[in-house]
Amino acid sequence: MILPESFYRRDTVTVARDLLGKFLVANGEALPIVEVEAYLGLEDKAAHASRGVTPRTQVIYGPPGRAYVYLIYGMHYCLNLIAEPDGTPGCVLIRGVQGVSGPGRCTKHFKIGARHNKLPVFHRDGLVQVHDRGVRPTTIDVTPRIGITKSAGLPLRFVAAGLRY
DNA sequence: GTCACGATTTGT
């Protein structure tokens, strides 16, 4: 089933952990999420939302269950899912799905780009969806986030060590 | 308008 909007209306870390094992569906393909990172609000200097509300970060402050897609280094897209209630910032970076490692490779694989930004992921006919197929991670590894300089070291990266179908 | 920079990936 498609995860409802309420799934995302929780604290960012909880959403991040619960996203492991859920299926990312786009471009006619479905693969389980195996690696994510949580990005918080003003106190998290590595998060785009830490600069406050701007045209770009507005979606992160908006209602949950939307996609936040942005271009990084002028050549790769990163997919995030908005968490927390409307008005509270927080999002989860999809770093990897089964067989595909790296946020840039992930979006490339699913052909996700700028046109997906701000789209809800809980709609039946949406371009991007997230499904629950009853798959759960066997264990979850927790580590610092990758590729950041600010707020480095925080244990906000979550990796599914295995998947139990 | 101008400018420095980045939640990456790939090749040397």
Added chain:
DNA sequence: CAAATCGTGACG
């Protein structure tokens, strides 16, 4: 280790 490549945000 360095290049590729461009939207965003800060500043004037």
